[in-house]
Amino acid sequence: MAKSTTTHARQAIGWLTLASTSLLLGACSMPGTRTNASLPTLDGRAPLVIAHRGASGYVPEETLEAYARAIELGADVIEMDLVSTKDGVLITRHDPNLAISTDVAKHPEFASRKKTIRVDGETQTGWFSNDFTLAEIRMLGAISTDAERPQQYNGLYKVPTFQEVIDLAKARSAQTGRTVAIYPETKNPSYFRALGLPMEDKLIAMINAAGWNSKTAPIYVQSFEPGSLKYMKSKGLNTRLIQLIDGDGVDMKTGTVTFANPSDRPYDWTQAGDKRLYNVMTTPAGLAEIKTYADGIGPWKRFIISTKGAIGADGKINDADATSIQATSLVADAHKAGLFVHPFTFRNESRRLAADYRGGAKNEYLAFYRAGVDGVFTDFPDTALEARALYLKETGR
Template identity: 45%
Template sequence: MSVAISTTSPIIIAHRGASGYRPEHTLAAYELAIVLGADYIEPDLVSTKDGVLIARHENEISETTDVARHVEFAHLQTTKIIDGESKTGWFTEDFTLAELKTLRAKERIGQMRSQNTAYDGLFEIPTLQEIIDLVKRKSAEINRAIGIYPETKHPTYFKSIGLALEPFLLATLTANGYEGANAPIFIQSFEVSNLQDLSTKTDLPLVQLLNNSGKPNDFVVSGDERTYADLVTASGLREIAKYAQAVGVHKNLLIPRDSSGKLQSPTSLVTDAHTAGLLVHVWTFRNEDCFLPLDFQGNPQGEYELFFSLGVNGVFSDYPDMASTVKENLRL
């Protein structure tokens, strides 16, 4: 089920909130993103032991919380295989919501964003419901509809341990009035099968995330030989359009970089996706030179301008104020 390609202005998606300015996946980061002009805020969703959806980039939380300082949880440190990778730390599915609420968030990349470490220890881990409550309140305050763009993280893994994310997600969204193809929401996943299943249970917009390497974890588990490279072909995009309304793509899939980090010629992905009836949302835009292509070191505005010129329908940004300013200057 594809959608007509919108000719309206591209959307600004606050990547984990205004994560260039506040620790990611906190209510403070989401609220600031809205103030800075974001159209959507993006929570990555994982589950607690008692089946509550919360916002964390990963279910392993030592990098984004102060859990290691809580001696009462020392016994919960463990090693697990998550999507084929061995990870040691503390995992959300081993904690109740009440236990997780005693933790505080911290900046994940403090060496790079030292200014954000000033907020370490100030903010709780938010639930999906708390995020929705914030969005409703801010939308009313500023008289502008703000959308949410949740990602189901590691869906095959969570299903394997009896904590499938999708039933919790749909129940919460239904209870909060999210319904219909025009609802201010996109549900995204790097996996395929959970989106295909969701497409039979909801008409809310779905987004197939596409990386520039590797393959969906559910393909690994099921033995499907296809990779993300197969999914970004014209035929692959037509298959995606049978269950999703958009693709969320790595920037390098639109404009590859050479070995020195310099941009090469754009691919046909935007045209191919639009031909298949899919919107194209691109990730992730950041201001720091270490993330920028060689062509735009010190000039993150120029990178936005280039990608907007390709006709993309949205951008994920850690700095939604800059994304919004460039869009306004281009009169998009």
Template identity: 45%
Template sequence: MLHSLSKIARTALAAAALIAMQTPAQAEPHMQHSPLVIGHRGASGYRPEHTLESYALAIEQGADFIEPDLVLTKDKHMIARHEPMIGATTDVASHPEFAGRKTKRMVDGVEYDDWFASNFTLAEIKTLRAVQARAGRDTQYDGLFRIPTLDEVIALAKSQSRQTGRGIGIYPEIKHSTYHATLKNAQGRLAFGGHYFEDRLLKTLHKAYGNSSCAPVFIQSFEVGNLQYLSKKTHIRLVQLVDADDVNADGSLSLVPPYRQPYDFVVNGDARTFGDLVTEQGLAFVAGYADAIGPWKPYLVKTVADGVDRDGDGNITVNDRRVDGSTGVIETAHDKGLLVHTWTFRNDAGGYGFADPREEMTYYFDLGVDGLFTDFADTGVAARDASVNAGEAGHLKQCGRRHKSFHKGRYKD
């Protein structure tokens, strides 16, 4: 398996050089499945996250989309890392030549003492290797895989689409837009500037896929202003992510900084919380600039900690919560014309109300989510196959609609 994945990664590296020679009109296989299984950071339950090998395994397991979280390097390249801080996901700490790069910096109101991608050139990033970020997972691949650029992820998705005959999409997330827009370099000048990240991303995606709502692409963000900006510049589908800190015993969501609000709301003095975005009024607001809502799964299903040991293992955990059913967010979002993609489903953690991860994912598919993110794409595919909604093509009905007639303020020809 390792040999074959490395071969796929090498193929993607070679294919990245050909992206500039391709035109968006070149046909790619269409999506064959619905609801969607989205490989969260690839197959991060099995391989170090955000590596070509992790993405390739997710595709092999049947994922419809792979998700590259994006940050910027010092020389303005988009690379796949979950955060601007790279200490936990790479072997940078073992590189003595970079010991002096560790620094303290504020990200979304929280101070981190870490190594930051924006202090490294792409060439330096390529000397690092990825490591497993979550405790308890397989570490045998630590130090083997490189950190990919967005171009390399696109090349992998395109080459695997052609080789497998099924459409493989990408689901990039703009990480910490306000942080990147306001970051200053050693000379005190803006390192990137306002909307540099968004413009760079659109230039790359339009070149690779065209400016189309039928492109196999979703752009996601926890911030709002960057999505509103993008909505006036692209037909590519946009997703508003919705976060929270924890789930209270009664099933309500705990909203504590930095998980209380989109960070651009904090900066701009907007009092609305993430929870406000999934009310009927909030969903109508989101529908004005986005195509989908991406809430953390406890927003969609109410679960209550009532002290009952439902799985009989002698320990009461989040898996033992009583499942009270849909909160109505899915139904209201659909009524507003929004797709619902929820996250994150893991075989080894966070099964609110469910001890069996496949059963949990099938439950959400049965409720009507249009897609879900999982670290274990093979389990996600099995869960979808078991769902009453397997094979439904609801998400495809939205493809190609004219945004100017559906969303006020959306990109116009």
């Protein structure tokens, strides 16, 4: 079944093959490869292109097909979110709520499992991964989470286990001769821990089994919850660890990041009664605290380059109705603290690009590359790679 699905995927997508020039662009920023002169990144190397949930701009996210597509496009790293099934298997979904990214609503056999619950303080209605065994998850098909993106692959591809993604990364690294790193996130760890389905020890065991428990291994482990990262570090996880930093929106008059549940603070802080917001993590003191347990930060990109503007005629706040403002000192401050910086998330749709980028997604990447970021989370790795090639050219590399 798995083999025939993969074959179908290759036929449906066409599996774009890069020309030799594109392959060269991907190789120029392989982890461990130095350029002739240092760039303004923490280690002086070219910034990484991290395929956010795979090539999710083209293929339903967090599927083997999305990850394989990202690798073929030349991504240095593939990123995935981990949630747990009822029988304790780690699978790659961005949300415990399967209604968001699968066709579970079309399966009458699961209709009775629909419910309304609280996830990290947010009320959600849907079907949740912790109510399904892996065998039942295998019955579902992944769907696109953005109506502007291709819909013809909806339902064709299955939800993979984390182990299957590890195996894919290793196999493609061997086949291509270039190292493809992975970037797993413990998603909603407090939620799953409360259900008796903690994920950290399982994640550590799988990393150990893969032979990747070191700072030089092709893996980065991320979480929004400091407690999850600190726990894994205390249990012997030696990979590079990344503290994610979220925000809800932007005050269009000032460009200041705003906060609202569930993007106001780590949920383990909420549980502990800590009223601080994510923005404390972006101060020199906050960065120094992060450095005690992590190697880098993954901030929402508006903490680095924000926007100002007005609410559009449609009554909605779109980046296209705003212009970018001068970069903050966050990248420099993080580097001073010894932390690398991987902002999220870069996308190609015009409504997600500030007006001064003139509809060109590459212009946004260039602004962040020039600001010294160490990598970018992107739904469109090919665009990020093209922009990186332009950036390296303009810097004489």
